[in-house]
Structure formats: structure tokens, C-alpha cells
Amino acid sequence: MAGPERTIRWSASNTSGFRFAFGSTTFFRGTTAYDAAEAVGSQAINLERLGARQAGKTLDFGEGLYFSRSRATANIFGGAQGAFGRQGGPAVLEMRISNFRWWQAQRSFGAVDNATISNLPGHTQSFVPTRGMEFFNKHTTFRF
Numbered sequence: 001m002a003g004p005e006r007t008i009r010w011s012a013s014n015t016s017g018f019r020f021a022f023g024s025t026t027f028f029r030g031t032t033a034y035d036a037a038e039a040v041g042s043q044a045i046n047l048e049r050l051g052a053r054q055a056g057k058t059l060d061f062g063e064g065l066y067f068s069r070s071r072a073t074a075n076i077f078g079g080a081q082g083a084f085g086r087q088g089g090p091a092v093l094e095m096r097i098s099n100f101r102w103w104q105a106q107r108s109f110g111a112v113d114n115a116t117i118s119n120l121p122g123h124t125q126s127f128v129p130t131r132g133m134e135f136f137n138k139h140t141t142f143r144f
Contacts, residue, residue: 029067030077033088036144044137064129101139
């Protein structure tokens with residue numbers, strides 16, 4: 001005798017949860033072409049260089065990786081970083097991470113998503129503190 005049949009019903013609420021659990025998010029980081037090429041080649045952000053560039057600066061959330069869900073916002077920062085052809089000129093680095101891993105970065109390391117940029121009204125930023133960068137590098141793919 002066969003066991004009872006089970007029917008699984010999907011509602012709008014658990015379908016969005018399904019997409020959350022298995023989907024991914026693409027973020028954008030304005031940087032220089034040399035830094036973008038290095039990140040793509042090593043599939044990681046260089047933490048020593050990142051720390052050296054941020055030392056002594058006033059930052060919204062402290063030291064760590066700043067990026068955005070918006071390519072337009074990343075273009076602004078890339079233009080500033082690569083102005084006048086510095087370090088190969090401006091570039092936008094694409095970073096893709098699974099929604100689940102991004103959720104883990106927020107819960108475990110205090111990563112921030114879609115916060116207003118203090119000196120750039122109308123634009124938002126996301127952030128991973130230095131202590132969460134090893135996790136972020138491990139679970140993110142980089143391209144430009």
C-alpha cells in the first residue's frame with residue numbers, strides 16, 4: 001500500500017522566501033580599473049589596500065567595504081577614484097552574492113544594506129565591516 005500523497009502549495013509569501021533563499025544580489029563598487037582587475041583576478045578585495053586608503057578618513061560606518069545596489073552611484077565613486085586616469089582610470093566592479101550569504105553577512109558581521117550616503121543625497125550604500133570581509137570575499141564573485 002502506497003503512503004499518503006502530499007501536496008505542496010505555494011503562496012505569494014513562501015514563493016518570495018524561496019526566491020530569497022536561492023536568488024542572488026548584484027552590487028556595484030566604484031573603484032579604479034587596476035583595483036577592479038585585481039579583484040576579478042584574485043576573486044577577492046585586497047584588504048590591505050582597502051585599509052590603507054581608508055586610514056584616518058571619516059566614514060559613515062567605519063572601515064570596511066562600501067558599495068551600492070546602484071550602478072549610477074558606483075559610477076560617481078569610480079569617477080572620483082579614477083579621476084585623470086589615476087590607477088588606470090575609473091571602473092565599476094560587479095559583485096554577486098547569494099541572498100542567503102548576504103543575509104548571513106548582515107546577521108553575523110553587521111553588514112549594512114541600502115543606507116543613505118551622508119554626503120550624497122538620493123544615493124544609497126551597502127557596507128561590510130572589515131571583520132566580515134573574509135566571509136564576503138569567500139562567497140562573492142567579482143567581475144567588471
